[in-house]
Amino acid sequence: MSESGSVSISPTQGTVLIGVxxxxxxxxxxxxxxxFGRKIILMIGHLFMTASLILIGIFQxxxxxxxxxxxxxxxxxxxxxxxxxxVWIYTSEVVCDTAMGICVLSLMLTTLFISLxxxxxxxxxxxx
Numbered sequence: 001m002s003e004s005g006s007v008s009i010s011p012t013q014g015t016v017l018i019g020v021x022x023x024x025x026x027x028x029x030x031x032x033x034x035x036f037g038r039k040i041i042l043m044i045g046h047l048f049m050t051a052s053l054i055l056i057g058i059f060q061x062x063x064x065x066x067x068x069x070x071x072x073x074x075x076x077x078x079x080x081x082x083x084x085x086x087v088w089i090y091t092s093e094v095v096c097d098t099a100m101g102i103c104v105l106s107l108m109l110t111t112l113f114i115s116l117x118x119x120x121x122x123x124x125x126x127x128x
Contacts, residue, residue, distance in 0.1 A: 045082020
């Protein structure tokens with residue numbers, strides 16, 4: 001990450017910070033499950049993930065790299081405390097074994113698809 005305002009963070013430092021935030025957020029993921037319903041957790045989590053992704057795009061266009069990093073943190077915390085654990089608990093309670101296999105297959109195929117198109121998306125972004 002290059003300079004944003006008066007703070008400069010190297011790519012290595014940014015990667016370490018993202019890993020630390022993701023690690024800490026994964027330990028706090030059981031807390032919302034004890035106090036809120038799964039539907040509420042998923043809706044609020046998706047709301048925060050959507051807002052953070054929109055803001056990441058806006059901040060990236062404006063070259064506000066520190067703010068991009070902060071929004072990545074918000075996304076990671078939102079994901080780890082909503083969709084990360086909740087979807088697996090919900091599907092295992094609702095569907096039978098065959099449907100659970102289909103859910104896992106669709107997740108893996110989606111991950112494969114995203115990994116295949118990511119390089120194309122990065123190389124074609126903002127080229128005029």
